[in-house]
Amino acid sequence: MNKLKLVLGTFGSIFLLFSMVIIYYWRDVQYEPSALDLFSYFFILPVVFSIILLAPYFIYKAYQAYRSGKKQQHQTLLEQPLNKVPTDKQLKIEDIHWFNLNIFSSSACHAWGENETIIDGLKNFKSPELDDRLENNYSLAVLSYRIQKLDYIVELQDDDSNEKDEAARLVRIKVLIQQQLEQQTETLMQVAEHLKHSALFYDHELAYQYRMHPEWNNTDTPNNDGDQEILIEQVPRLNRLNIHILLSDNVLEVWDECSSQEMLLDFMQSLGMISQQLHLQHHYLAQQNAYEEWIKLLDQISQQNEEFSLIINVDSEIDQTLLDEKMWFMDDYFPAEFASSWCVAAKDVKISNLEAIKVLKVAGNVDDLLTCLNQIMPNHADQTEQEQPFVLILDDATDIKNIKKNNQRFVPALIEPHHFLYTKPILGHTQQLAKIFGFMLGMHLPEEMTSMIYSTDQALTHAFLIDVN
Incomplete structure (x- = not known):
């Protein structure tokens, strides 16, 4: 009017x-x-x-x-409650492909330290340090992210094995794998115990293999049919442990898989596992498809309802010979090394005396991020009001195209640039497996917040790490 x-x-x-x-x-x-x-x-x-x-x-x-x-x-x-979402939004929710994983333990190692220390370094970015053991074409020290404590162990191993001709980076990668195995020992011991019980209760052939090793047998082995029925109900079935070793594709021609398999098998047997329940797979990944293959691997594990998985992701370019090759193409190349590992299993896998610490939820085919957040994080508005970062961005922070794409993706959901942590800079030019390391590093963000992980390599895929409690 x-x-x-x-x-x-x-x-x-x-x-x-x-x-x-x-x-x-x-x-x-x-x-x-x-x-x-x-x-x-x-x-x-x-x-x-x-x-x-x-x-x-x-x-x-x-x-x-x-x-x-x-x-x-x-x-x-x-x-709006999920059951009253408008039809078009409901269709978008139904189009999303979800898969879930339980994460039982996690470890990460970098020049800045381990686990949460690396996150602190991300928030207060430190530059790489001068490396007095590596030099450029002008015989000057170069910048690197070298894990200093590895040097002494590598030197000891070289002295013991007399393998002076082996590339320095391969020795360092082996040491990093061993270090990650040691970090996961407590979890793997529980898995070994569960595997043994499962074999004794469900698989006569594997039970025979265990009984061939008296030191692996104990008093809880069923003595009669009645006992066996009771114990079967108490121990969920577990068929094997899968070990995935993720390596850069540029070590494909020089990596000794037999030696690697022997080292891993010896370690697992020392925990009480038998080779019949172990499956080892090496993955050689290139930078351009590493993230895609990583998501596929996680999806595959999420469908293995009677198996447990150990994933170890390792790379190192701390090697003068390799650096000389790289500097033919880039004068300011600076190398890094890092390692990370997860013990994971499908959502329905239960391990005796072992509880998951976080749940990984991966959403694919996400057209509308806000719709996805309403489903997975009903209280995300409260989290976005805080200044604390909770989104790990695996892409280059200096790439204008990526920045624009990320803004278009996140701003409608009220997630702003100060909520981002970029992982790429802390790994120098060692980028083959950098996005996988950044993804696994998400486990060490603050527990009270739901962490998000994103890369434009898979623009419609979003990952969420949720605290079990």
Whole structure:
């Protein structure tokens, strides 16, 4: 009603003003107007001037209505129960491909330290240090992310094995794998115990293999059929432990898989496992498809309902020979080394005396991030109000295209750049497995927050790490 009064008032005022001026002018010049002149000057001209005068007002009102509508739509999405989502949004939810994993233990190692220490380093970024053992084409020390404590262990191993001809990086990779195995010992011991019980209760052939090793047998082996039935109900079936070793594809031709397999088998047997329940697989990944293969591997593990998996991701370019090759193409190349490991299993896998510490939920084919967040994080609005970062971005922070894509992806969900932590810079130019390391590092973000992990390599895929408690 107010708008109508404003329009009529404006038109009436202009009509009266124009009428007075035009009639006075025509009388002064003794002009005899035609019917067209009367229509044009007393109707069309006032209407045009009224529209011009009222245009800013209506543009402002339209803008206010647009903002109010967007705000109301966003509020509705936040408050709406999932079972009352509009049809088009419901379709988007149904299109999302979810898979879940339980993570039982995690470890990460970098030049800055281990686990949460690396996250602290990300928040307060430190530059790489001068490496007095590596030099460039001008015989000057180069910058690197060298894990200093590895040097002494590597030197000891070289002295013991007398393998002076082996590339320094291969020795360091082996040491990093051994270190990750040691970090996972407590979890793997529980898995070994469960595997033994499962074999004794469910598989006669594997039970025979265990009984061939008295030191692996103990008093809880069933003695009669009645005992066996009771214990079967208490021990969920577990068939094997899968060990996935993720390596850069540029070690494919030089990595000794037999030696690696022997080392891993010896370690697992020392925990009480038998080779029949172990499956080892090496993955040689290139930078351009590493993240895609990583997501595929996690999806595969999520479907293995009677298996447990150990994933070890390792890379090192701390090697003068390799550095000389790299510097043919890039003068300021600086290398890094890192290692990370997870003990994971499908959601339904249960291990005796072992509880998951986090749940990994991966959503694929996510067209609308806000719809996805409403499903997985109903309280995400509270989390986005905090200044603490909770999103690990695996892409290059200096790539303008990636920055624009990330803003387009996250801003509609009220996730802003100060919520991001970029992992790429802390790994120098050693980037073959960098995104996988960054992904696994997400386990060490603050427990009280739901962590998110994202890369434009898989633009429609989002990962969430949720605390079990």
